[in-house]
Amino acid sequence: MKIPTRGKPARTSAWKDKAACAAPGIDPDIFHAGEREPEQVDEARVVCNGCPVRTACLTAAYEEGDMWGIRSGLTPRQRNAHLRKAEGNIARAVTEALDDVTVLLRHLYEVHTQPTGDGHLLWTDNRHFINVRGKPYTVHQLAWLAIHGQPSVGHVQRTCDRESCVSEACLADRATRKQTRPRHERPVDRWPPSPRDGPGSDPGR
Numbered sequence: 001m002k003i004p005t006r007g008k009p010a011r012t013s014a015w016k017d018k019a020a021c022a023a024p025g026i027d028p029d030i031f032h033a034g035e036r037e038p039e040q041v042d043e044a045r046v047v048c049n050g051c052p053v054r055t056a057c058l059t060a061a062y063e064e065g066d067m068w069g070i071r072s073g074l075t076p077r078q079r080n081a082h083l084r085k086a087e088g089n090i091a092r093a094v095t096e097a098l099d100d101v102t103v104l105l106r107h108l109y110e111v112h113t114q115p116t117g118d119g120h121l122l123w124t125d126n127r128h129f130i131n132v133r134g135k136p137y138t139v140h141q142l143a144w145l146a147i148h149g150q151p152s153v154g155h156v157q158r159t160c161d162r163e164s165c166v167s168e169a170c171l172a173d174r175a176t177r178k179q180t181r182p183r184h185e186r187p188v189d190r191w192p193p194s195p196r197d198g199p200g201s202d203p204g205r
């Protein structure tokens, strides 16, 4: 039975260029072997487990309504089970199936933001903390993880003057702020600093 899905359609199929199953020497038939041929299914799973685009592949499988192939190491029956548990929400199903919370964070970031038309992206939800799988995220933490797929280094700050803006271009963590600081203001990387580094040089800033 096909479960009705909720979620935005995939915007790009560029991920297919990196698909491990498209590499020379991989037999495409193992991805369509069916559950009656467990050895081939296992073989397909090994390829999927080392694939760098598992998240995109699984999201696409749900959006395309793929009822046949092994995708991201999951059979159609397993995919359906995750989708049913997630009540048809694709982002939640992918998050649960791959244990990858960034999928859900990206989904929330898309749903709760609105472009301004002049380069900014405003957060539209009025909560200060968003609970995702039992963990509270600040809006800036959520936006950073959704954009970069990894936690920030130190606090994330808005660099523009638009209240609630969470555009990629307008958020900076400590590491980004260091990189964008004028050269004469950047901390030195060695300790103790040379007298030529000038007064007040502090590598820990």
Ligand code: SF4
Residues within 6 Å of the ligand: 019, 020, 021, 022, 031, 047, 048, 049, 051, 052, 053, 054, 057, 058, 070, 071, 072, 073
């Ligand atoms: S996850 Fe598996 S089926 Fe999907 S692109 Fe990667 S190797 Fe192919």
Ligand SMILES: [Zn+2]
Residues within 6 Å of the ligand: 119, 120, 121, 160, 161, 162, 165, 166, 167, 170
């Ligand atoms: Zn902005």
